Amino acid sequence: MKHNIALIGFGTVGQGISEILLSKKKYLKDKYNFKFEIVAVADFAYGNCYNPKGLDIQQMLEEAQAKKKFSKDLYDKDTLTLIKKSNANIVCELTYTDLTTGGPAIDHVKAALSSGKHVVTSNKGPAALKYQEFKKLAKKNSVKFLIEGTVVAGTPIINLTRGPLAGCEITKIKGILNGTTNYMLTEMEKGMDYASVLKVAQDLGYAEADPTGDVEGFDARGKVCILANVVMGAPLKIADIACKGITKITPKDIEKATKEGKRWKLIGCVEKKDGIVTGSVNPEMVELSHPLAGVMGAKNALTFTTDMLGDVTIVGPGAGKIETGFSILTDMLSI
Numbered sequence: 001m002k003h004n005i006a007l008i009g010f011g012t013v014g015q016g017i018s019e020i021l022l023s024k025k026k027y028l029k030d031k032y033n034f035k036f037e038i039v040a041v042a043d044f045a046y047g048n049c050y051n052p053k054g055l056d057i058q059q060m061l062e063e064a065q066a067k068k069k070f071s072k073d074l075y076d077k078d079t080l081t082l083i084k085k086s087n088a089n090i091v092c093e094l095t096y097t098d099l100t101t102g103g104p105a106i107d108h109v110k111a112a113l114s115s116g117k118h119v120v121t122s123n124k125g126p127a128a129l130k131y132q133e134f135k136k137l138a139k140k141n142s143v144k145f146l147i148e149g150t151v152v153a154g155t156p157i158i159n160l161t162r163g164p165l166a167g168c169e170i171t172k173i174k175g176i177l178n179g180t181t182n183y184m185l186t187e188m189e190k191g192m193d194y195a196s197v198l199k200v201a202q203d204l205g206y207a208e209a210d211p212t213g214d215v216e217g218f219d220a221r222g223k224v225c226i227l228a229n230v231v232m233g234a235p236l237k238i239a240d241i242a243c244k245g246i247t248k249i250t251p252k253d254i255e256k257a258t259k260e261g262k263r264w265k266l267i268g269c270v271e272k273k274d275g276i277v278t279g280s281v282n283p284e285m286v287e288l289s290h291p292l293a294g295v296m297g298a299k300n301a302l303t304f305t306t307d308m309l310g311d312v313t314i315v316g317p318g319a320g321k322i323e324t325g326f327s328i329l330t331d332m333l334s335i
């Protein structure tokens with residue numbers, strides 16, 4: 001079977017998955033018998049395009065990278081119509097994350113699942129706010145709602161619990177879910193104060209002009225919410241998760257941790273105790289002997305506490321064009 005793919009959002013991740021699909025087309029066919037065309041692309045910045053036989057994605061990448069509007073196979077109707085009416089059977093939702101309302105992504109996902117199309121997304125909004133509802137809708141329409149890229153980009157987290165860790169009961173997942181704050185804490189340990197390190201993180205493009213989502217822990221909280229719903233099966237809402245960021249950490253706090261043989265990390269945690277699942281995000285002083293303490297810079301890491309293996313820790317990139325594009329590929333391969 002040939003799969004027809006629609007990309008909703010053609011920014012960093014949309015271009016990342018396009019580059020991967022272009023460069024690995026032969027490998028994916030030979031190794032996995034994965035045959036595909038990208039038939040639809042919708043993006044605010046570049047326009048909407050549709051060709052049921054396959055778009056010229058190389059040209060579209062060149063146009064987007066030159067910040068030009070798309071010029072071929074233009075589609076004059078809106079994105080929801082494109083999602084519903086196109087011959088795509090897989091819709092990749094790759095627009096911006098809105099953890100308050102879910103943004104347009106909620107409508108995109110709903111339209112795709114309702115019209116019998118699989119959805120693959122790295123967008124935390126639909127996953128954190130509507131996971132249970134969309135899972136049911138996907139089941140009703142015999143399609144999948146897959147979200148590997150919403151937590152730690154392409155580093156396998158959700159698929160790890162479904163595949164290699166299946167059969168292990170996971171009682172706790174704890175770790176570093178935000179690369180920006182981990183980078184900042186790493187630099188603060190070298191002697192910089194919070195304000196200076198934030199400026200450097202912004203200059204390097206790790207932190208946004210408005211860093212609130214990262215430094216107040218909201219981004220990590222969205223991921224904790226997803227893990228609670230997806231891995232622990234608990235219908236937690238974002239508001240149920242206690243959250244504190246790193247804005248109050250001072251050089252004195254850093255010094256105290258060093259003296260005690262510890263290191264500050266912003267820790268997201270979801271835990272099942274006596275059948276009750278709770279989630280939290282808090283700065284913690286982690287013992288240097290713990291694997292999470294050695295995770296420095298913009299890297300992410302999670303420790304799973306399991307009944308049969310004890311603790312299992314996975315470390316990897318939590319962002320990036322190809323790294324997140326890979327999460328979309330791996331979910332498509334599982335379809």
Ligand SMILES: NC(=O)c1ccc[n+]([C@@H]2O[C@H](COP(=O)([O-])OP(=O)(O)OC[C@H]3O[C@@H](n4cnc5c(N)ncnc54)[C@H](OP(=O)(O)O)[C@@H]3O)[C@@H](O)[C@H]2O)c1
Nearest residue numbers: 009011012013043044045094095096097104122123319320
């Ligand atoms: N980049 C990463 O490393 C990474 C890692 C993990 C997860 N994610 C998540 O993956 C998603 C995509 O991230 P990204 O980095 O690719 O974002 P991005 O670079 O900002 O790209 C998003 C694209 O979607 C377009 N867009 C916004 N609203 C739209 C709509 N209603 N219809 C069609 N297009 C729309 C944007 O156009 P305008 O610019 O004109 O608004 C932009 O071109 C986000 O939800 C993000 O949180 C990203």
